[in-house]
Amino acid sequence: MKANPSLSNPKIIRLKELTDLYEQKRYSKSSLINFITLNLNMFFANLDEVFIEEEILDxxxxxxxxxxxxxxxxxYLGFDLSSTRDITSVSLMFPPTDTNPKFRFxxxxxxxxxxKNRVRKNGFDLSPFIESGELVEVDSPTIDYDYIFDLISGLAERYNILKVGYDMWSAALLTPKLKNEGLMCEAVSQSVGGxxxxxxxxxxxxYDEDVLIDNALNKWMFGNIRLYFDSNGNVKPMKNKKGCDTIDGVMAMLNCLSVYLKDINEDKLVF
Structure with a gap:
């Protein structure tokens, strides 16, 4: 009863309703933690488990x-700029249509x-991704903003980009040029609420298998994520403190998904 005092009053919630809600939430990690936080009064900070297991991603x-x-x-396009000397990621998200019913990234x-950073601190070798083209190594010791701008401009010629979502951090050199190209750019808060x-x-x-995602390097980045939960059940990805490797590809995906959800007025939905 202490975990959920409302159980003492069946007019508020019954035990069966609580167990039914648990059955709905237990298949998704973030939904389960949200249930435990809001209904059982148990607070989680960081979980030392992957965000989504590889067998699910497969x-x-x-x-x-x-x-x-x-x-x-x-x-919708999202990008996440690296620190000056590491990986930058760009993601396109195509919403479902009558002919293509799944999201596509x-x-x-x-x-x-x-x-030196081709082999990561944990020994993971990026060379195969460079050879496959899933990771492009540009001829520059720091972020090549011109390359990224040309990449996005080229994508805008091939696809109808409705909006660009981005993290404001270090984007000041890139977004004005994109706006001058006629692209609508919107900053995405990187806070847990955002x-x-x-x-x-x-x-x-x-989990519902309503999406198709390419680029194997992004799958590796999912494995670097650990989730942070606040006391209200909000959640955001964070780097695994033990591995401290990049999650930029997933953040780029989230940035374009964020502006899409805002456009369809579903950014505040609770799942």
Whole structure:
């Protein structure tokens, strides 16, 4: 009763209603933690578990998308700029349509020519992703803003980008140029409140298998995520403190998903 005093009053909530709610929430990690926090009065800070298990991601991952089905389609773009000498990520999100009922994420990753960071601190080697083209190594020791601008401009010629979502941090050099190209850019708060809706929605469409995602490097980045929960059940991704490796690709996905959800007035939904 102490965990949920409302159980003492069946007019507020009955035990069966609580157990039914648990059954609905227990299949999604963030939803389960949200249930425990709000209904059992137990607070979680950081969980030392992956965000979404690889076997779940495997169900929605594809080697590539059918380019003919994407050409000229409406989409949202998100980017996440790295620190000056690491990986920057760009993501396109195509909402469901009558002919393509699933969300589709098309992902791009770019790194500087710092040879030392090809092999990460934990021994993970990025070289195979460079060879496959899933990670582009540009000829620059720091972020090549011109390359990223040209990449996004080229994507805007192929697809109908409705809006660009971005983290304000270090984007001051890039967003004015994108706006001059006619792209509508919107900053996405990286706070737990600002990312919670998109994080839960991304988890939902992955578990429901309502999405197709490309680029194997992004799958690796999912494994670097640990979740942070506040006392209100809001959630955001954070780097795994033990590995401290990049999650930029997932953050780029969340940035474009955030502006999409805001556009359809679903950014405040609770899942």
């Amino acid at each position: 169900r929605v991952w594809v080697n590539s998308h059918d380019e003919d089905s994407l050409l000229g389609e409406d989409c 098309k992902n791009f990753n770019i790194k500087t020519n710092n040879i 990312l919670s809706g998109a994080t839960k929605y991304l988890e939902k469409i992955i």
